[in-house]
Structure formats: C-alpha cells, structure tokens
Amino acid sequence: MNEWLSRINRTLDKEVKLAVTGLSRSGKTVFITSLVHQLLHGTESSHLPFFTIANSGRLRGTKAMPQPDLHIPSFRYDQAIEQLCGEVPTWPKPTSGISELRLAIRYISNNPLTKHISPINTLYVDIIDYPGEWLLDLPLLELSYEQWCQQIVEQCKEQPRLSLSEQWRTFLDTFNPSDEVNATIIREASVLYTDFLYKCKKQYGLNLLQPGRFTMPGDDLKGAPVLEFCPLFNIPETDNGNTIYTEMKKRYEYYKEYIVKKFYREHFSSFDRQIILADVLKAFNQGYATFTDMRDSLNMVLKSFHYGKSGFLNKLFGLKIDKILFAATKADHVTPEQLPNLEAFLQNMLANTHNNANFEGVDTKTLALASVKCTQAAHATYKGQRISCIKGVPIESNKPIALFPGEVPVKTPLPEEWVKDRFHFLDFKPPRLANIHGNGLPHIRIDRALEFLLGDKF
Ligand SMILES: Nc1nc2c(ncn2[C@@H]2O[C@H](COP(=O)(O)OP(=O)(O)OP(=O)(O)O)[C@@H](O)[C@H]2O)c(=O)[nH]1
Ligand SMILES: [Mg+2]
Numbered sequence: 001m002n003e004w005l006s007r008i009n010r011t012l013d014k015e016v017k018l019a020v021t022g023l024s025r026s027g028k029t030v031f032i033t034s035l036v037h038q039l040l041h042g043t044e045s046s047h048l049p050f051f052t053i054a055n056s057g058r059l060r061g062t063k064a065m066p067q068p069d070l071h072i073p074s075f076r077y078d079q080a081i082e083q084l085c086g087e088v089p090t091w092p093k094p095t096s097g098i099s100e101l102r103l104a105i106r107y108i109s110n111n112p113l114t115k116h117i118s119p120i121n122t123l124y125v126d127i128i129d130y131p132g133e134w135l136l137d138l139p140l141l142e143l144s145y146e147q148w149c150q151q152i153v154e155q156c157k158e159q160p161r162l163s164l165s166e167q168w169r170t171f172l173d174t175f176n177p178s179d180e181v182n183a184t185i186i187r188e189a190s191v192l193y194t195d196f197l198y199k200c201k202k203q204y205g206l207n208l209l210q211p212g213r214f215t216m217p218g219d220d221l222k223g224a225p226v227l228e229f230c231p232l233f234n235i236p237e238t239d240n241g242n243t244i245y246t247e248m249k250k251r252y253e254y255y256k257e258y259i260v261k262k263f264y265r266e267h268f269s270s271f272d273r274q275i276i277l278a279d280v281l282k283a284f285n286q287g288y289a290t291f292t293d294m295r296d297s298l299n300m301v302l303k304s305f306h307y308g309k310s311g312f313l314n315k316l317f318g319l320k321i322d323k324i325l326f327a328a329t330k331a332d333h334v335t336p337e338q339l340p341n342l343e344a345f346l347q348n349m350l351a352n353t354h355n356n357a358n359f360e361g362v363d364t365k366t367l368a369l370a371s372v373k374c375t376q377a378a379h380a381t382y383k384g385q386r387i388s389c390i391k392g393v394p395i396e397s398n399k400p401i402a403l404f405p406g407e408v409p410v411k412t413p414l415p416e417e418w419v420k421d422r423f424h425f426l427d428f429k430p431p432r433l434a435n436i437h438g439n440g441l442p443h444i445r446i447d448r449a450l451e452f453l454l455g456d457k458f
Pocket of ligand 2: 028029030093094095129130131132
C-alpha cells in the first residue's frame with residue numbers, strides 16, 4: 001500500500017528519491033549535510049542565487065521529517081552539522097553503515113492548473129548515505145565467480161597490486177583448489193586477501209577493492225563467514241562438489257545474493273535522480289596508478305547502472321533515473337578560474353556514461369562544486385606577476401596559508417607527464433563560522449546542483 005502511495009506521489013512530482021553516488025571519501029556525507037543545511041536555511045538569505053524556488057520567494061520552508069523506512073538508521077544530520085560548525089570544526093568520519101533522511105520542502109505552486117486548488121505544496125526528498133566502498137559491489141552482480149577471479153588475476157599483474165598481493169598469492173600456491181574443503185585454509189586465504197585490500201586502500205588510496213564489505217564490513221557483518229572467501233588463481237576444470245573451489249564459489253554467490261542484491265534492492269531501486277560525486281583532485285595528487293584506478297572504478301560502477309530500460313539493474317530493480325548530475329567535488333581546492341577545467345576534465349573522464357545516458361534520454365549536467373567552501377580566492381605577486389591563489393587552513397595546520405595549487409588539466413595527462421609533485425591539491429579544515437543559523441554553509445555551486453536536481457519539481 002505504502003509503495004503504491006509512494007509511486008503515485010512520485011508520479012505527481014511530490015516525492016523525489018535522490019541517489020548520492022560516489023566512491024569512498026568523494027564527499028557524499030558532507031554533500032548531504034550541506035544540502036540539508038542550505039535547504040533548511042533557504043528562506044533566510046540569498047545564499048542560493050541559482051536555485052530559482054528560493055530566489056523567487058516561493059520557498060516556504062524545509063523540515064526534516066520521519067523517514068519512510070523505519071528499519072534503517074536515520075542520517076545523523078545534527079551530529080554532522082555540530083562537528084562541521086563546532087568550536088573546532090571537523091569533518092565527519094568515514095561512513096560505516098547505511099542511513100536515511102527525508103526532507104519536506106514546502107513551496108508556493110506556480111502551476112497554472114493546480115495553484116488555485118492547492119496554492120501551497122510539499123515536495124518530499126529522500127536521500128540515503130552509505131559507505132562508498134559498497135558501491136564497488138555493484139559490478140559483481142554481473143560477474144560469475146570465475147570471471148571475477150580472472151579480473152583479479154589481471155589486476156595483480158600490474159603494480160602496485162603485484163607487490164601488495166604477494167603474501168596472499170604465495171599462500172594460494174600452498175594448496176590445491178581441488179582439495180577437499182578446509183575451513184582453516186579458506187579463512188587464512190581470506191584474511192590475507194583482506195590484508196592485501198587494506199594495503200591497496202591505505203598505501204595507495206585505490207578504490208577498485210572488491211568485495212566492498214571486506215574493507216568496510218559495517219556493524220552487521222564483522223567476522224561473519226559470508227566475508228570468508230577470496231578469488232583463486234587456478235580454477236579447476238572439473239569439480240567434484242566438495243572442494244575449496246566449490247566452497248569459495250558458493251560463498252561468493254551467497255555474498256552477491258544476500259548482501260549485494262539486498263542492498264541494491266532496498267536502497268538503489270526506484271531512484272528518480274542521481275548525483276555522481278568524484279574527487280578527481282585527490283586522485284591527481286596520488287599519481288597515475290591511483291588516478292586510473294579511480295577512473296576505472298567509477299566507470300565500472302556507472303556501467304552497471306545501464307541507464308536505459310533494458311539494462312541489467314533496470315530489469316532487476318526497476319530503475320528509472322531521468323536526471324544525472326556529474327559533480328567534481330572539493331572545487332574550493334582550486335582557484336575559481338580553474339573550475340571550467342575541472343568540469344571539462346570530469347566530463348571527459350566519464351564521457352561514455354554521459355553518452356549512454358543521453359542516448360537513453362536521461363538529462364545530464366557536469367558541475368564543479370564545493371559542499372563546504374573552505375578557502376577564499378586571493379591574489380599574490382610572484383616575480384612581478386599577479387597570480388591567482390587560494391587561502392585556507394590546511395588540514396594539518398592551524399595557520400591559514402595562501403597558495404597556488406596548480407592547473408587542472410582538461411584531459412588526462414600521458415603516463416610520463418605525471419611527474420612527481422605536478423599536482424598538489426591540499427586538504428583544508430572546514431571554516432570557522434560565526435553564525436551557522438542565519439545562513440547556509442558557504443559553498444560553491446550547490447545552488448546550481450539543487451536547481452538541476454530538483455528545480456523542475458516545483
Ligand atoms: N575542502 C573541502 N573538502 C571537502 C568537501 N567535501 C568533502 N571534503 C573532504 O573530503 C573528505 C571526505 O568527505 P565525506 O563526505 O566524508 O566523504 P564520503 O563520500 O562520505 O566518504 P565515505 O563515507 O568514506 O564513503 C572530508 O573529510 C573532507 O576532508 C568540500 O566541499 N570542501
Ligand atoms: Mg560518508
């Protein structure tokens with residue numbers, strides 16, 4: 001019954017489900033927090049000049065409401081905003097589980113047909129937050145265990161995975177996958193594989209780490225046997241049904257069926273709009289291997305969405321996204337004149353997804369944005385020349401500095417052009433704000449994001 005009511009409301013433009021999609025540390029939690037703060041303060045000042053409903057005076061107000069899914073924890077907006085705007089502002093911790101939020105936006109209708117019957121309307125917006133690591137499970141739905149093993153074999157031929165996986169690969173050589181099933185061997189292999197994934201994440205900031213729950217199990221799965229399996233390098237040609245290989249494969253299929261499908265069925269089905277957040281600047285800093293890993297991970301995840309009607313996820317879960325916003329986050333790390341380059345770069349990096357989505361009739365847009373603007377644009381004189389720079393407090397310091405963070409390329413530089421220290425985009429502390437109640441958080445282009453994602457619903 002609720003499902004039907006929800007469908008009717010969405011058809012009548014009264015409900016929007018917004019999918020906030022992004023790899024780990026791309027800025028999802030900060031984006032959601034800022035978006036809520038901007039909307040809660042939408043009637044109070046002119047901090048959203050490109051969000052027409054706010055700017056035209058038709059926005060009546062926004063409130064957080066009880067969420068529709070009572071079994072999902074609530075998004076802790078109050079905690080996040082307290083941290084961001086406290087005496088010592090801090091960023092939220094990496095997300096370790098799922099949470100949900102519902103906003104009610106009340107506005108004066110402009111629709112000539114309905115405004116006399118119902119002059120004040122409400123749009124409900126549902127958003128979920130989750131760990132970015134879990135997104136990398138989506139491509140697994142289309143891979144058999146054998147295909148997945150083959151992918152990992154290929155990945156481990158290249159550095160840095162070649163070295164980082166050595167201990168795990170050496171252990172794989174100590175047993176035969178056709179041997180009778182042995183719980184101790186399976187556990188040891190999966191522990192070493194998980195260690196390898198953690199090393200990839202911590203030492204190189206790699207994203208393509210599957211299964212996603214291995215590096216971010218969430219509270220419900222820590223230590224569960226479903227997380228005890230790993231890829232094998234030698235797949236036996238025949239299988240007598242009671243081998244290490246059979247058991248690994250069985251657990252992989254169980255993981256897909258009960259963890260991944262459940263997650264996507266409950267949280268990624270029936271979204272109307274999607275924002276894809278990408279932190280390309282951090283990947284630039286970490287070098288070519290990390291950059292290509294980030295690009296490939298994101299493309300792989302987006303490919304799984306297959307935006308048309310015939311796509312795999314559409315058939316499985318009934319997806320029907322009609323607008324996608326591609327956003328390069330943390331745009332306050334660069335000088336304002338670099339924003340067009342940042343947008344062009346992201347557009348290039350995800351060109352295939354753009355084309356496919358456009359072909360299927362999905363409306364797309366690319367924006368460089370900052371959910372919380374931590375720097376100010378400034379100018380400095382260097383060797384007699386006036387140069388643009390930014391001013392902010394670096395994450396590991398207490399003193400503001402002014403710096404020129406470097407130019408953002410429009411296209412991916414060739415491998416040999418990634419010379420050390422070519423890119424140096426610093427992380428900044430959130431700004432200290434005198435009054436967080438009278439105004440939305442300082443931002444870059446969140447109003448344009450809101451206009452694209454929600455503007456046509458009012
Ligand atoms: N300067 C600046 N930094 C930001 C902004 N948004 C996010 N960050 C930085 O990016 C980090 C990650 O942001 P989160 O929002 O926690 O990222 P996430 O996508 O939720 O990450 P997971 O929960 O790990 O999936 C923060 O700790 C900040 O350091 C922004 O608008 N400006
Ligand atoms: Mg998060």
